[in-house]
Amino acid sequence: MATFKEKVERLRETHFLAPLGVDLEDIAEVEYLSPMLGGGDLIEAEVYSSIRRPSQDKAPGINRILNRFLRAVYSKLEEEIRYLF
Numbered sequence: 001m002a003t004f005k006e007k008v009e010r011l012r013e014t015h016f017l018a019p020l021g022v023d024l025e026d027i028a029e030v031e032y033l034s035p036m037l038g039g040g041d042l043i044e045a046e047v048y049s050s051i052r053r054p055s056q057d058k059a060p061g062i063n064r065i066l067n068r069f070l071r072a073v074y075s076k077l078e079e080e081i082r083y084l085f
Helices: 004-015 044-052 067-084
Strands: none
Touching: 004 067, 044 067
């Protein structure tokens, strides 16, 4: 039986895939910033608001996870969900 942390990790790996690498060598004189990878400084109210405000059948990001699911698991996975935002 998987632990809670293992289940969260599987959820993250399944629904929050890493972006594909792209070769940008041919674009001259452009400085690209490092990507921000979760764990930002969003406060709980901001994340909760972004889940509660839109329709429950909408997905708030590119991960396509419906608000209906995020609302259902928010109380148990609050810290993990904040990390994903």
